[in-house]
Amino acid sequence: MRFGKKTAFAALMAASALVMAGCAGGGDIIEEGGTDGGGGGAGDGEMYIALVSKGFQHQFWQAVKTGAEQKAEELGVEITFEGPAAETEIAQQLEMLTTAIDKNPDAIAYAALDPEACVAPLEQAKSKDIPVVYFDAPCNGDVGLSLSATDSKVAGALAAEHMAELIGGEGEVAIVGHSQINSTGVERRDGFVEKIEADYPDIEIVDIQYGDGDHLKSADIAKAMIAAHPDLKGIYGTNEGSAIGVVNAVGELGLEKGKLTIIGFDSGAAQIEAIKNGTMAGAITQDPIGIGEQVVQAAFDAANGDSVEEFYDTGSYWYDATNMEDPDIAAVLYE
Numbered sequence: 001m002r003f004g005k006k007t008a009f010a011a012l013m014a015a016s017a018l019v020m021a022g023c024a025g026g027g028d029i030i031e032e033g034g035t036d037g038g039g040g041g042a043g044d045g046e047m048y049i050a051l052v053s054k055g056f057q058h059q060f061w062q063a064v065k066t067g068a069e070q071k072a073e074e075l076g077v078e079i080t081f082e083g084p085a086a087e088t089e090i091a092q093q094l095e096m097l098t099t100a101i102d103k104n105p106d107a108i109a110y111a112a113l114d115p116e117a118c119v120a121p122l123e124q125a126k127s128k129d130i131p132v133v134y135f136d137a138p139c140n141g142d143v144g145l146s147l148s149a150t151d152s153k154v155a156g157a158l159a160a161e162h163m164a165e166l167i168g169g170e171g172e173v174a175i176v177g178h179s180q181i182n183s184t185g186v187e188r189r190d191g192f193v194e195k196i197e198a199d200y201p202d203i204e205i206v207d208i209q210y211g212d213g214d215h216l217k218s219a220d221i222a223k224a225m226i227a228a229h230p231d232l233k234g235i236y237g238t239n240e241g242s243a244i245g246v247v248n249a250v251g252e253l254g255l256e257k258g259k260l261t262i263i264g265f266d267s268g269a270a271q272i273e274a275i276k277n278g279t280m281a282g283a284i285t286q287d288p289i290g291i292g293e294q295v296v297q298a299a300f301d302a303a304n305g306d307s308v309e310e311f312y313d314t315g316s317y318w319y320d321a322t323n324m325e326d327p328d329i330a331a332v333l334y335e
Contacts, residue, residue: 046078049299050100051109052093053083054136054182058213058240059268060288063334064135067292068109075300083111087178087213090114094121101125107299110144111136113182119143131302135295137183146308148294150286152184155316156191156238159263159284160200162318163192163234166261166281170202171233173261174225176246178213178239185210188238188265206232211242218245223253226260234261234281240268243283247274267319269335275321282320287332290314 051068055061065081072079080100084092090113098121100108108130112118118139125132126143133146163173175192179185189208196203206229211218218237222245226232237243243264250260257278264271264283274280294312301308319329 046076047107047300047303048078048080048103048105049107049109049296049303050103050105051079051081051135051295051299052097052100052111053081054093054111054113055085055087055213056083057085058087058266059334060240060266060286063267063288064292067289067294068296069292070289071293071296071300075296077296077300079296084113087113090117094118097121098124101128101130104128105130107131107133107303109133109135109295109299110139112139113137113179115140115181115183131299133295133298133302133308135291145302146295146298146310146312148291148298148312148314149184150291150316151313152187153191153194155265155284155286156188156193157195158191158316158318159188159236159265160192160195162282163236163261163263164196164200164203166263167203167233169200172204172206172229172231173234173236174207174229174232175205175209176218176221176225176235176237176242177208177210178218178237178242180210185238192236192238211245213239213241215241215245215248218242219248219252220245222246222249226253226255232260234263236263236265238265240264240266240271243280244268244270244274247271247279250279267333267335272324272333272335275319275324278321282318285317285319285329285332287314287317288334290332 053061068079068081082096093113101124108125119141122132122139122143132144134144135148138144138147175189177185177189207225209221211221235246237246246262262280264280267285271283291314298308317332323329
């Protein structure tokens with residue numbers, strides 16, 4: 001299924017998911033690695049939704065978890081939220097997904113690290129009549145009913161617009177990406193590249209490399225880019241780990257703050273501090289709390305047989321030292 005239009009349609013696998021009607025009281029949240037919830041999740045008839053994330057350690061995923069917890073409390077449902085230690089650990093994520101399916105939850109919410117590797121496990125969920133919704137990044141195939149996410153190509157284009165403005169519309173730039181497999185990495189890269197190529201003919205993207213969202217690997221990549229391209233004006237890091245890697249590279253090389261225009265993605269304390277102290281020019285932030293809230297709502301609706309939308313765009317926003325205190329921006333920043 002292609003997740004690109006806000007088209008309402010019925011959640012097709014409702015019949016087996018109605019066994020938990022009549023939820024009351026606050027929701028229960030089981031932390032990463034929790035094992036409660038076998039045989040439908042909640043022993044008292046409470047609806048149980050299993051969320052399997054791309055990761056757990058980055059502040060972005062902690063903020064998604066916060067949003068999911070808030071919505072679970074509001075709806076009176078039980079959730080689990082877990083993800084692998086690193087966003088390269090596809091096998092571990094698939095093991096978590098399989099374990100979640102074996103618990104027979106009332107719905108599954110999944111963020112795909114590898115959009116192809118998850119097809120077979122999610123077909124198993126479909127065969128068990130477990131509704132599946134996605135957040136952040138979908139799986140290939142036609143199992144998923146809905147995607148709650150940022151429009152990553154739009155966000156990448158927004159980063160390109162600000163990069164172009166900050167470097168005066170000309171010069172060499174590079175990209176430190178976090179993945180060339182999952183959709184967020186691909187689309188944040190492509191949105192940036194396509195915008196530069198379409199609207200800024202005097203800007204050349206001289207290198208694109210991938211650090212898997214790891215700040216140490218991304219720092220090494222950025223240092224190599226800077227050495228190879230002495231006229232480099234800017235680097236775009238496509239997620240939190242990528243951007244912090246670039247920031248660390250600049251610090252390790254002893255470059256003057258602002259000499260290299262750094263644009264990041266996501267929020268977190270380290271990026272916010274780098275923007276405040278002038279090392280980073282700014283970043284694109286998502287609404288991770290909103291993503292967590294929306295995907296739990298979509299899972300709840302799908303489990304109850306209600307209509308869900310194919311794509312919920314939770315938005316993307318530019319922030320820098322001049323606007324991060326604005327109420328609308330501050331509301332989508334997280335540390």
